[in-house]
Amino acid sequence: MARQFPREELFAPGHRGCAGCGAAIVARLTLKAAGKNTIVANATGCLEVMTTPYPETAWRVPWMHVAFENAAAVASGIEAAVKSLKRKRGLYEGEKVNVIAFGGDGGTADIGFQALSGAMERGHDMVYIMYDNEAYMNTGVQRSGSTPYMASTTTSPAGSVIRGENRPKKNMPMIMAAHGIPYVATASISYPEDFMNKVKKACEIDGPAFIQILQPCTTGWGYPAAKTVELGRLAVKAGIWPLYEIENGEYRVTYKPSKRISIEEYLKTQKRYRHLTEEDIEEMQNLINHKCQEMGI
Amino acid sequence: MQNVKVITGTSAAAEAAKLADVDVIAAYPITPQTTSVEKLAEFVANGELNAEYIKVESEHSAISACVGASATGARTFTATSSQGLALMHEILFAAAGMRMPIVMMNANRALSAPINIWNDQQDSISQRDTGWIQLYAENNQETLDLIIQAFKIAENENVLLPVMVNLDGFILTHTVEPVEIPEKEKVLNFVGQYEPKHAYLRPEKPMTQGALGDPEWYMETRYDVQKAQDVALNVIKDIHDKFAEKFGRAYGNGLIESYNIENAETVLITMGSLCGTIKDVIDELKAEGKEYGLLKIISYRPLPTEEIKEALKGAKNVAILDKDISLGLDKGALFTDIAPFLKDKKTVNYIVGLGGRDIRKANIKEIIEHTENEAKDTETKWIGLKE
Ligand SMILES: Cc1ncc(C[n+]2csc(CCOP(=O)(O)OP(=O)(O)O)c2C)c(N)n1
Ligand code: SF4
Numbered sequence: 001m002a003r004q005f006p007r008e009e010l011f012a013p014g015h016r017g018c019a020g021c022g023a024a025i026v027a028r029l030t031l032k033a034a035g036k037n038t039i040v041a042n043a044t045g046c047l048e049v050m051t052t053p054y055p056e057t058a059w060r061v062p063w064m065h066v067a068f069e070n071a072a073a074v075a076s077g078i079e080a081a082v083k084s085l086k087r088k089r090g091l092y093e094g095e096k097v098n099v100i101a102f103g104g105d106g107g108t109a110d111i112g113f114q115a116l117s118g119a120m121e122r123g124h125d126m127v128y129i130m131y132d133n134e135a136y137m138n139t140g141v142q143r144s145g146s147t148p149y150m151a152s153t154t155t156s157p158a159g160s161v162i163r164g165e166n167r168p169k170k171n172m173p174m175i176m177a178a179h180g181i182p183y184v185a186t187a188s189i190s191y192p193e194d195f196m197n198k199v200k201k202a203c204e205i206d207g208p209a210f211i212q213i214l215q216p217c218t219t220g221w222g223y224p225a226a227k228t229v230e231l232g233r234l235a236v237k238a239g240i241w242p243l244y245e246i247e248n249g250e251y252r253v254t255y256k257p258s259k260r261i262s263i264e265e266y267l268k269t270q271k272r273y274r275h276l277t278e279e280d281i282e283e284m285q286n287l288i289n290h291k292c293q294e295m296g297i
Numbered sequence: 298m299q300n301v302k303v304i305t306g307t308s309a310a311a312e313a314a315k316l317a318d319v320d321v322i323a324a325y326p327i328t329p330q331t332t333s334v335e336k337l338a339e340f341v342a343n344g345e346l347n348a349e350y351i352k353v354e355s356e357h358s359a360i361s362a363c364v365g366a367s368a369t370g371a372r373t374f375t376a377t378s379s380q381g382l383a384l385m386h387e388i389l390f391a392a393a394g395m396r397m398p399i400v401m402m403n404a405n406r407a408l409s410a411p412i413n414i415w416n417d418q419q420d421s422i423s424q425r426d427t428g429w430i431q432l433y434a435e436n437n438q439e440t441l442d443l444i445i446q447a448f449k450i451a452e453n454e455n456v457l458l459p460v461m462v463n464l465d466g467f468i469l470t471h472t473v474e475p476v477e478i479p480e481k482e483k484v485l486n487f488v489g490q491y492e493p494k495h496a497y498l499r500p501e502k503p504m505t506q507g508a509l510g511d512p513e514w515y516m517e518t519r520y521d522v523q524k525a526q527d528v529a530l531n532v533i534k535d536i537h538d539k540f541a542e543k544f545g546r547a548y549g550n551g552l553i554e555s556y557n558i559e560n561a562e563t564v565l566i567t568m569g570s571l572c573g574t575i576k577d578v579i580d581e582l583k584a585e586g587k588e589y590g591l592l593k594i595i596s597y598r599p600l601p602t603e604e605i606k607e608a609l610k611g612a613k614n615v616a617i618l619d620k621d622i623s624l625g626l627d628k629g630a631l632f633t634d635i636a637p638f639l640k641d642k643k644t645v646n647y648i649v650g651l652g653g654r655d656i657r658k659a660n661i662k663e664i665i666e667h668t669e670n671e672a673k674d675t676e677t678k679w680i681g682l683k684e
Binding site: 036037038039041048049052053054055057059060061062063064065066067069070072073074075076077078080081082083084085087088091097114115117118119121122 | 351365
């Protein structure tokens with residue numbers, strides 16, 4: 001890894017995220033893989049707020065935030081402008097400029113879904129990275145379409161009648177794959193080399209690419225700050241977050257745990273699942289077994 | 298050799314964007330703007346215009362893409378109307394706050410409900426506080442001329458604000474008129490090339506745009522936009538004069554246009570295509586020996602209050618015609634904006650033409666008659682309303 005990816009940090013330390021924030025890891029690894037010739041569009045959310053309190057910025061690449069639901073549309077405009085200026089004025093001659101959009105799960109799977117679908121379907125040469133902390137963290141842990149089944153959030157609280165989120169997590173990678181785009185991948189901050197290779201590939205490919213990276217959030221998930229990387233690993237090992245890519249329609253698992261751990265080992269580390277009964281956990285385990293079988297994990 | 302085409306207002310708008318050699322267009326169709334974006338797509342498809350045309354999935358994405366493109370250093374154009382403009386609302390603030398010199402054509406149309414595709418100006422009026430410069434065209438030639446000037450105003454280093462050029466739906470968008478199309482070279486020479494210095498996205502000089510502005514910073518950014526709007530008053534006049542010199546067409550001083558005001562005690566104020574009808578009425582009444590005046594507002598934001606006051610020095614009665622209404626106040630926007638500066642005169646507000654209700658010469662005469670003889674100061678009267 002040290003050989004393949006530069007030491008240079010394009011995402012500066014000293015941002016204002018919570019201690020142990022996984023979103024900062026997503027940004028840092030992305031820029032390491034993409035390099036300097038990158039323009040970023042960022043949706044409103046934790047990543048945006050914690051990195052750019054004026055007059056400070058953590059970004060050493062050109063970066064833009066406009067609103068919550070439009071990062072994919074803003075990136076479309078950036079990409080079109082780069083193309084136009086290349087053609088008309090000879091700017092960026094012989095260079096490949098990476099246009100990367102970051103959106104949280106809310107800004108991507110919910111409110112930004114239409115803009116994302118449009119951008120992917122139009123075929124813009126961009127990489128869209130959904131950093132998935134499985135809830136609206138910036139506004140205080142409300143559920144999103146990407147919140148997993150039975151997780152407790154402030155708008156899907158575990159009560160005596162309802163057991164947290166009552167709907168399964170929206171399957172964004174498959175929805176994106178259905179757009180027929182050349183590259184779709186899942187990733188985890190705890191498998192940095194796998195993630196960075198995917199970012200690199202996504203940048204090199206002509207056309208739209210979508211990467212959904214699971215990002216543990218100390219505040220929203222309820223675990224000690226030092227355990228962020230460990231949690232990311234447990235999610236993959238338990239099979240609740242499989243790592244794969246779909247390149248030109250070809251599905252490939254990129255990391256297969258040698259032995260799957262039980263889902264309980266993952267769930268018990270987090271406050272958002274502490275209301276689960278033994279039966280709940282069993283139900284979850286059955287769902288995951290079924291899904292893993294389907295996905296070849 | 299003059300090149301005159303008999304075209305609609307939407308075609309005139311598309312021609313203007315083509316003449317300014319825009320780099321990126323992002324737009325979504327809506328009646329009565331549609332033909333302008335179809336025309337632009339055609340220009341791009343035929344290689345007449347070297348631009349990226351982003352076929353966005355909504356107006357929200359149209360304006361968002363324009364912000365991204367403009368920030369990357371591209372000359373950027375969009376067009377919309379009514380519901381589309383309302384959908385853009387959130388990003389209109391961002392475009393102005395981030396100082397993106399985007400130019401937009403808005404075909405003025407009523408807002409739902411009930412759904413209505415016909416003309417009034419409630420759509421753009423409802424966006425008046427977004428920080429955009431708003432100009433209103435009286436006819437198709439003025440539409441083309443204003444859009445050309447709009448690029449130069451927006452990109453002026455001391456302004457750097459987005460500009461919305463408004464034309465009345467159907468009345469202008471779907472009516473053909475002779476429009477002189479200037480030579481492209483001459484237009485490009487006039488507008489120049491856009492070279493952003495204040496804000497751009499270029500990897501060789503990374504810049505963070507759209508940062509979080511906490512209470513320590515936010516107010517100053519608002520004040521900066523206000524200052525830019527102030528500066529724009531002079532810039533619009535100046536660009537208008539240069540345009541007039543180069544292309545031989547003038548519109549008052551670029552901000553307002555007076556018509557027979559110097560001879561009149563009673564003056565009407567309004568914006569857009571209605572000015573044409575009023576001018577006809579004024580001419581007719583003049584032939585009968587009666588003198589009335591019109592003050593046409595071209596620049597609604599920034600609003601040239603000093604110029605308006607000065608132009609109305611000799612007037613006693615002022616009728617302000619609004620194609621919009623602030624529900625709950627029973628006043629239109631032009632009236633609430635302008636009447637406070639005219640305290641020494643009788644000012645009367647007329648709500649006209651909502652949702653495309655016809656405004657005929659007889660209505661204008663009725664307004665004049667009412668203002669002079671019956672109306673009380675600051676009264677509001679809805680014209681053509683069925684009781
Ligand atoms: C139109 C709009 N609605 C709501 C908000 C409030 N808001 C800001 S960030 C956010 C949640 C962001 O969640 P997500 O996209 O998951 O990113 P995260 O904060 O978890 O990083 C919400 C609801 C907003 N800024 N704009
Ligand atoms: S709430 Fe979660 S995502 Fe947001 S800064 Fe804190 S750890 Fe990061």
